[in-house]
Amino acid sequence: MRRTLDGMQTSVTPTHCPYCALQCGMNLTPEQDGGVAVVERPDFPVNRGALCGKGRTAPAVLSSSIRLTTPLVRNAGVLEPATWEEALGRIADALSRTRTEHGPDACGVFGGGGLTNEKAYTLGKFARVVLGTSQIDYNGRFCMSSAAAGGIKAFGLDRGLPFPLEDIPKTGCVILVGSNLAETMPPALRYLTELKANGGKLIVIDPRRTRTAEQADLHLAPRPGTDLALALGLLHLVVAEGRTDEAYIQERTSGWEEARAAAMAHWPELVERITGVSVPELRETVRLFCEPESAMVLTARGPEQQSKGTDTVGAWINLCLATGRAGRPLSGYGCLTGQGNGQGGREHGQKADQLPGYRKLDDPAARRHVAEVWGVDPDSLPGPGRSAYELLDALGTDIRALLLMASNPVVSAPRAAHIEERIKSLDFLAVADVVLSETAALADVVLPVTQWAEETGTMTNLEGRVLLRKQAITPPEGVRSDLHVMHELAARLGVEKGFPTDPEEIFEELRRASAGGPADYSGITYRRLIEENGVFWPCPAPDPAESVEGSEDCEDSALDVLPDDPAGEAEPMAPAAAAPDARPGGATAVAASGNHPGTPRLFLDRFATPDGRARFVAVTHRPLAEEPDAEYPVLLTTGRVVSQYQSGAQTRRVDELNAAAPGPFVELHPRLAERLGAKEGDPLAVVSRRGRATAPARITTSIRPDTVFMPFHWPGEGRANTLTNPALDPTSRMPEFKACAVRVELAG
Numbered sequence: 211m212r213r214t215l216d217g218m219q220t221s222v223t224p225t226h227c228p229y230c231a232l233q234c235g236m237n238l239t240p241e242q243d244g245g246v247a248v249v250e251r252p253d254f255p256v257n258r259g260a261l262c263g264k265g266r267t268a269p270a271v272l273s274s275s276i277r278l279t280t281p282l283v284r285n286a287g288v289l290e291p292a293t294w295e296e297a298l299g300r301i302a303d304a305l306s307r308t309r310t311e312h313g314p315d316a317c318g319v320f321g322g323g324g325l326t327n328e329k330a331y332t333l334g335k336f337a338r339v340v341l342g343t344s345q346i347d348y349n350g351r352f353c354m355s356s357a358a359a360g361g362i363k364a365f366g367l368d369r370g371l372p373f374p375l376e377d378i379p380k381t382g383c384v385i386l387v388g389s390n391l392a393e394t395m396p397p398a399l400r401y402l403t404e405l406k407a408n409g410g411k412l413i414v415i416d417p418r419r420t421r422t423a424e425q426a427d428l429h430l431a432p433r434p435g436t437d438l439a440l441a442l443g444l445l446h447l448v449v450a451e452g453r454t455d456e457a458y459i460q461e462r463t464s465g466w467e468e469a470r471a472a473a474m475a476h477w478p479e480l481v482e483r484i485t486g487v488s489v490p491e492l493r494e495t496v497r498l499f500c501e502p503e504s505a506m507v508l509t510a511r512g513p514e515q516q517s518k519g520t521d522t523v524g525a526w527i528n529l530c531l532a533t534g535r536a537g538r539p540l541s542g543y544g545c546l547t548g549q550g551n552g553q554g555g556r557e558h559g560q561k562a563d564q565l566p567g568y569r570k571l572d573d574p575a576a577r578r579h580v581a582e583v584w585g586v587d588p589d590s591l592p593g594p595g596r597s598a599y600e601l602l603d604a605l606g607t608d609i610r611a612l613l614l615m616a617s618n619p620v621v622s623a624p625r626a627a628h629i630e631e632r633i634k635s636l637d638f639l640a641v642a643d644v645v646l647s648e649t650a651a652l653a654d655v656v657l658p659v660t661q662w663a664e665e666t667g668t669m670t671n672l673e674g675r676v677l678l679r680k681q682a683i684t685p686p687e688g689v690r691s692d693l694h695v696m697h698e699l700a701a702r703l704g705v706e707k708g709f710p711t712d713p714e715e716i717f718e719e720l721r722r723a724s725a726g727g728p729a730d731y732s733g734i735t736y737r738r739l740i741e742e743n744g745v746f747w748p749c750p751a752p753d754p755a756e757s758v759e760g761s762e763d764c765e766d767s768a769l770d771v772l773p774d775d776p777a778g779e780a781e782p783m784a785p786a787a788a789a790p791d792a793r794p795g796g797a798t799a800v801a802a803s804g805n806h807p808g809t810p811r812l813f814l815d816r817f818a819t820p821d822g823r824a825r826f827v828a829v830t831h832r833p834l835a836e837e838p839d840a841e842y843p844v845l846l847t848t849g850r851v852v853s854q855y856q857s858g859a860q861t862r863r864v865d866e867l868n869a870a871a872p873g874p875f876v877e878l879h880p881r882l883a884e885r886l887g888a889k890e891g892d893p894l895a896v897v898s899r900r901g902r903a904t905a906p907a908r909i910t911t912s913i914r915p916d917t918v919f920m921p922f923h924w925p926g927e928g929r930a931n932t933l934t935n936p937a938l939d940p941t942s943r944m945p946e947f948k949a950c951a952v953r954v955e956l957a958g
């Protein structure tokens with residue numbers, strides 16, 4: 211009986227959703243048929259029991275009927291069931307051969323923001339220590355890299371939200387830029403409705419009047435790709451109307467003169483012409499943002515997934531800094547990160563330029579610290595590698611063999627037809643996944659791995675709150691964890707030690723590796739995560755040498771000794787609130803236990819820059835990498851619908867979700883539809899310089915007439931990414947998913 215509950219567990223296991231960065235808490239209980247059901251878990255503060263349809267139906271993806279339960283290997287062109295021995299042997303042979311024949315950098319590794327911290331950490335270590343390759347990156351590059359780059363430039367640190375979600379309803383005004391929260395994180399919509407109920411104002415900036423925009427006091431619908439100009443225009447008005455906070459600028463920032471001069475070139479009338487947002491709307495935005503005592507700017511993929519995403523984030527941060535709205539209670543800039551472990555996944559070393567603890571791979575001190583934890587020579591660690599798109603683009607040429615874990619680039623990468631060709635041209639592809647995704651279907655070896663409810667691990671949600679996802683059920687026979695895969699491959703490639711399969715043991719090592727780094731987890735233990743319902747990083751160990759080295763939790767697992775749901779009794783903020791420093795989240799406060807309380811709120815005393823000041827960036831508007839022209843006169847933007855997740859690999863296999871969102875579509879304005887002679891449901895062809903996709907028309911006045919929208923969840927004819935432009939942001943290497951030039955025609 212492989213679907214039964216683990217005998218060690220009680221009947222209800224508190225855990226978290228397998229999908230997005232909200233990491234909603236849920237309880238799992240056993241079902242008559244041997245499966246599990248989701249029941250409400252009201253004690254977890256982020257969602258207080260609420261779940262979206264994806265979370266509610268998550269147990270469906272545990273079902274053996276839709277998933278992989280045996281390794282597959284390609285024989286004479288066909289994927290066939292095989293033993294783990296055979297499958298792992300083939301991968302090890304291929305990687306070893308590639309390394310010998312073409313050098314270590316011919317082996318590539320591609321990870322995902324859905325991986326637990328333990329897996330992401332191990333994957334980065336595996337690439338650098340076992341394969342010795344610099345060629346590792348992950349799908350988070352397509353997600354939050356522009357916000358991360360912008361945050362690091364301005365604040366010296368990237369943590370998506372520098373405050374907990376619970377602060378949002380208490381601020382005076384929120385500008386939500388390019389986030390469709392109502393569909394992408396439905397339980398979080400509550401924070402915005404509470405904001406409004408408290409008298410706060412909500413401004414939504416989105417070229418479409420989305421379900422989120424419908425909630426707004428003011429909805430601005432700019433032309434896609436013009437958020438940089440919009441933010442600069444607002445800053446111009448802030449200065450012109452004398453609304454800057456001079457004392458704050460003096461005391462807490464640097465670089466204002468240059469940034470101010472750059473913004474002053476963006477006259478409101480010019481910005482109106484570039485963005486399509488009228489001057490009165492710009493003025494009203496400035497008024498709503500500046501009048502209350504506190505305010506926030508939150509961005510998501512709309513302004514970030516642009517070839518100027520980093521500068522755009524910088525411009526929004528400038529607006530916050532000029533008005534004194536960062537590093538103060540209930541004010542600040544935040545990015546709404548996307549994937550389940552979008553935050554933690556970007557901190558512990560699966561990024562091309564990174565070592566655990568958000569350390570830089572090109573920093574000699576960081577290399578020494580991590581090499582010591584890993585027991586290797588710092589000089590043996592490779593340098594930074596290529597970014598995600600560049601890595602995928604190099605497949606079959608510089609990179610000959612790829613190990614891919616937790617991503618489905620055949621559907622989700624920009625210019626996907628080209629990337630699919632690159633993947634097919636590899637000498638060897640190994641994919642670890644829970645289902646046979648479109649990318650796994652191209653592999654030479656496919657490994658079936660365990661997922662959320664079947665394994666234990668930590669995730670870090672969009673607030674920077676580290677959480678423990680506890681194993682609730684035993685996985686199907688034949689399925690093994692990603693950690694097991696890396697352990698076995700390391701051994702076969704000659705590294706017997708350093709790749710354990712116990713997540714808590716790995717977390718203990720991660721604590722040491724992250725100690726002293728920007729994302730410091732050294733004071734966090736599994737025990738604390740259970741007792742405190744999550745801990746916000748940075749959370750340094752009180753005495754790193756003592757408490758991290760011989761941690762008692764390592765021998766005596768917190769998972770074995772603690773009851774199942776003590777979390778209900780522990781208020782998540784309790785340690786911070788009980789701390790002598792009464793300011794919200796005072797980072798220096800120490801809880802009564804002697805433990806660092808974690809840091810729900812960052813930057814209240816100083817920013818994480820060398821001089822403690824936030825840095826303005828001098829940025830100016832620039833056009834899209836591909837502006838519309840006579841041949842391709844329409845703008846395509848892409849995004850999500852509530853009932854599908856990402857490449858759809860998981861959610862397209864869930865009946866209830868498919869019934870709600872059965873396939874791709876092209877959203878367009880009635881005026882454009884009329885010009886094309888298209889009626890609702892007519893098949894449309896959308897053509898870009900990269901290729902052609904077809905999907906039925908969905909006609910709505912909620913979109914700008916010069917723009918069409920396609921969700922990117924489907925492969926095949928309706929694959930939005932056949933069309934998208936891989937033009938990269940020069941700093942973050944983020945592709946321009948949110949705007950490219952297309953032609954739209956009736957298909958048929």
Ligand SMILES: Nc1nc2c(c(=O)[nH]1)N[C@H]1C(S)=C(S)[C@@H](COP(=O)(O)OP(=O)(O)OC[C@H]3O[C@@H](n4cnc5c(=O)[nH]c(N)nc54)[C@H](O)[C@@H]3O)O[C@H]1N2
Nearest residue numbers: 388389390394434435510511512548549849850852855856
């Ligand atoms: N249902 C569902 N939920 C998800 C996911 C999912 O796939 N499905 N994925 C998760 C992940 S990984 C992520 S990253 C998040 C993403 O969450 P969001 O960022 O909320 O999702 P998107 O739909 O990609 O984009 C948000 C909005 O940006 C708008 N937009 C397009 N172009 C522009 C522009 O140029 N400027 C501005 N200001 N806005 C623009 C789109 O119209 C869209 O409504 O969602 C997470 N949650």
Ligand SMILES: Nc1nc2c(c(=O)[nH]1)N[C@H]1C(S)=C(S)[C@@H](COP(=O)(O)OP(=O)(O)OC[C@H]3O[C@@H](n4cnc5c(=O)[nH]c(N)nc54)[C@H](O)[C@@H]3O)O[C@H]1N2
Nearest residue numbers: 349352353616617618622642643647848856857859922947
């Ligand atoms: N046009 C367009 N394209 C986009 C975007 C957009 O807005 N527009 N958004 C981009 C963004 S923000 C993102 S985050 C990417 C996401 O795109 P992808 O990287 O393709 O993400 P998923 O579809 O979530 O793929 C995750 C895969 O990992 C598997 N999986 C789940 N859990 C595990 C695990 O624990 N281990 C292993 N080994 N596998 C696991 C799942 O079954 C699935 O096949 O798409 C990007 N692509």
Ligand code: SF4
Nearest residue numbers: 227229230234262265
């Ligand atoms: S909002 Fe995100 S974390 Fe919450 S239930 Fe839905 S997919 Fe899961």
Ligand SMILES: [Mo]
Nearest residue numbers: 352353548549
């Ligand atoms: Mo994402």
